[in-house]
Amino acid sequence: MSNTQKNNKGFNDPGRFAFMSVAPMFSVISLVAVVLALAIIMTKGFRYGIDFAGGTEVQVQFNQKPPVSEIRSFMETLVDSVMVQTLGENNEVLIRMQMAQGESEKEMNEKNNERIKTVTAGLVDKFQLPGDAIRRVDSVGPQIGEELKTNGVLAVLYSLIMILIYVGLRFDYKYAPGAVLCLFHDAMITLGIFSILGKEVNVQILAAILTIIGYSLNDTIINFDRIRENEVVFKGKDLSFIINRSVNDVLSRTMLTSITTMLAVIALYIFAGGVIEDLAFTLGIGVVVGTYSSIYVASPLVVLSDKLSKKWLTA
Template identity: 45%
Template structure:
């Protein structure tokens, strides 16, 4: 199945400057949002206590807030969770008395607010939250370093740098969107960011593989022409893959429930930005880094020559002439 039929070659590189300009604006805007608004760290990273409460009728948020403000839990955040009957209470820090169950404490404190049940209680200490945040940053950094090493080995260092720049572009814009919307950043959001890295890298590697194949097999000496031809050949595949994944994630976002909304939203942004960067940005970075077709072909020819010499020596050894 193809969306873009025929052998039409699109001039992606002829429009790379406007697309790079658009990406620069999005990245700078995302960085500004991150520095001014910051990320809304959840209890996984910031530490604290989360209590999910479901009432039989509409949750009396004002009454809950009034009750809690008269206790040690003053200043707790109380928000709706998916329906009018359900709320989430976020408390900075953990219960002062670890021998008591925070769920039992909430039952006693909120008894006057109506009939309800405690659906979930999560507690993370500030030290554990800090360690999780550090390990999350380390996991993200190690992923980028390993990708850089792998692509350098598999292709050429300019391909590696271009892929890392494209991945950084995707992650920064995704984080900017998360910060703008106020998505709570927990371990599931970190998993979504790492998923975006893998998804975007897969598309980028396929495009780069076609570019390398075009450099090796065609007689074209202009890099822009090779890149346009290669990206055009992968356009249907990239679009179909992105659309099928996009429809699945949209379904999760609208029907998966409040608990995975943040995860699904992050993936939605990542799929859109990752597809855009694979088509318009990754190869543009390669061109901007002045990748040389002549040098690449010379290196490949040298590799083939060395391989033939090894095969010749092996054949002579097997015949007993060496």
């Protein structure tokens, strides 16, 4: 076979996997998933942690396996609304309760401090705990919680806007919408799963969402970089062909990165426990959804954006 024939064969080779041939189907699935996630979030909402909802959190270490039901029953004699859960494997429990009510912020803080003293002293006395058994006490007022919630939403929105500008400047206008909608897709799917499962959403989970956005963007940028290179190499070819070839070119790198990241996340989920467990759970969803969306959300949107822009220019 001559070099010309070999080159022509390579020029006409779209890659081992025909990603773009099934892209329309997966795009519809992604759209439906995002709509369902939004509907669930709007109807069911989230179970906010004290960071966002306000309240008091007490972390207590017991000498042996903590009797959760007994602790809960005891706490219900002291406060109206309480949640008790085990934390990791160090015989620790996390007790969450609402802030005490008051006519002013000063009165509310005073009542809350009194309640904390009553609860901690009661736990030490009831379960015969040492003085250092109370590991941590955190309180967040409802106004501060609402402010943190608003700032969290703004942080995500600002990051998406900056990414839109960055991708538009680094690549081309046709790439920017795909990158941002891909990240929006990842965030909504993750939050939808949290809403369905009733998992707590707090500042740590918000940090994990922003990490997911960064991870997914990195995957998407690598695909876009190869697409831009191949637009020169395969000049004259259909954009769908170029994207399919580009995704195949970086597929091994994408899969190796995702697998190694997932192994670390699984290790955290199994061995860390507590708050880290939820963080690892969030990152695990993000790795899977982010890898998928960089192929089946961002790339098809580049094709759509290119077609719409050409149609608009020729109109």
